[in-house]
Amino acid sequence: ALFESIKTDALPTPTPTALTQDGHAIHLGANIASTAELKSLSNIHWHQIDLLRTELLFLGQSVLPDAARQQTTYQTFARAMHPEAITYRLFDFGSDKQLGKSEEANPALGWRGIRSGMRDPKLYQEQLTALLNVAQNAPIKLLLPMVNQREELIWFLELLEPLLTQFKLPRPQLGIMVETPACAWNLANMADLIDFISIGSNDLNQYLFGADRLDSQLMTLYPPLNLGLLSQLKQITTVAKQHKLPIGLCGELGGDIKALPILLGLGINRLSMPVPQLPHICDAITKFELSKCRSLLEQALKCHTNQELDNLVSEFLQTHS
Numbered sequence: 001a002l003f004e005s006i007k008t009d010a011l012p013t014p015t016p017t018a019l020t021q022d023g024h025a026i027h028l029g030a031n032i033a034s035t036a037e038l039k040s041l042s043n044i045h046w047h048q049i050d051l052l053r054t055e056l057l058f059l060g061q062s063v064l065p066d067a068a069r070q071q072t073t074y075q076t077f078a079r080a081m082h083p084e085a086i087t088y089r090l091f092d093f094g095s096d097k098q099l100g101k102s103e104e105a106n107p108a109l110g111w112r113g114i115r116s117g118m119r120d121p122k123l124y125q126e127q128l129t130a131l132l133n134v135a136q137n138a139p140i141k142l143l144l145p146m147v148n149q150r151e152e153l154i155w156f157l158e159l160l161e162p163l164l165t166q167f168k169l170p171r172p173q174l175g176i177m178v179e180t181p182a183c184a185w186n187l188a189n190m191a192d193l194i195d196f197i198s199i200g201s202n203d204l205n206q207y208l209f210g211a212d213r214l215d216s217q218l219m220t221l222y223p224p225l226n227l228g229l230l231s232q233l234k235q236i237t238t239v240a241k242q243h244k245l246p247i248g249l250c251g252e253l254g255g256d257i258k259a260l261p262i263l264l265g266l267g268i269n270r271l272s273m274p275v276p277q278l279p280h281i282c283d284a285i286t287k288f289e290l291s292k293c294r295s296l297l298e299q300a301l302k303c304h305t306n307q308e309l310d311n312l313v314s315e316f317l318q319t320h321s
């Protein structure tokens with residue numbers, strides 16, 4: 001019923017791509033975590049979900065629905081975005097996204113993302129069953145949260161392969177969130193097993209600085225765009241380019257105008273962000289030249305303080321608004 005209410009054939013064909021002044025295409029997708037957000041996406045006629053936070057769809061429920069009921073939920077999103085592939089992030093329960101009450105002393109450092117899947121394989125098995133059922137009629141991409149090292153990817157592939165055989169489906173595009181420094185440093189060693197990366201700047205910043213992402217006061221010490229993160233992003237994008245991996249970013253930074261020219265300069269050409277940011281970021285991109293963003297990045301990498309970096313970017317934005 002929801003599908004009927006949000007999708008009509010009368011909507012214009014959306015173009016979730018923005019062109020820089022010098023003609024480079026930047027793909028823009030949405031971060032979605034509810035049917036309400038799906039509706040707001042449809043309202044602006046945008047047809048791209050590059051991060052579906054699947055765990056948040058079920059967070060309010062005391063028990064996780066079985067595969068059949070999960071499938072019904074995913075189908076709603078798949079139908080609304082058809083024929084575009086949705087990027088389904090596999091469950092990232094734990095840390096700030098607890099299904100029940102956490103018994104852990106440090107949930108952010110505990111059982112979350114793919115680790116919870118490895119501890120309780122039924123979690124991902126059921127979810128994959130639901131998603132592969134969806135994949136019979138709609139294109140899907142899979143995105144794994146909190147991957148740190150190759151062993152975790154191998155565990156996942158061993159779980160996925162027999163299911164693909166059972167469903168007689170080819171392997172969907174598979175990506176990993178790059179959201180820990182370990183993942184960044186191990187990226188070269190995982191590149192042959194994946195099709196794309198999506199940088200999770202929220203967690204990457206949290207784990208880079210050992211600073212709780214939910215503590216806004218603490219976060220004032222480490223502004224969203226800071227030199228430590230910039231240096232890590234430079235390393236990630238360099239490795240990804242060496243291995244010809246498409247590079248996306250889906251943390252809050254993807255919707256941050258201030259970070260935008262730097263992200264483009266780094267060669268990130270797929271940004272996923274909260275729905276309200278999409279029109280603004282789309283508009284801003286058309287005012288930039290990629291070549292100038294690259295020069296800005298070179299200057300940014302020479303800054304010594306976050307304030308210097310901030311001033312540099314502010315000046316750039318003033319001349320490109």
Ligand code: PEP
Pocket residue numbers: 053092179199200201202203204250251252
């Ligand atoms: C991130 O960590 O940047 C991210 C996009 O994932 P989430 O915010 O859902 O943890």
Ligand code: MG
Pocket residue numbers: 177179200202203
């Ligand atoms: Mg994350």
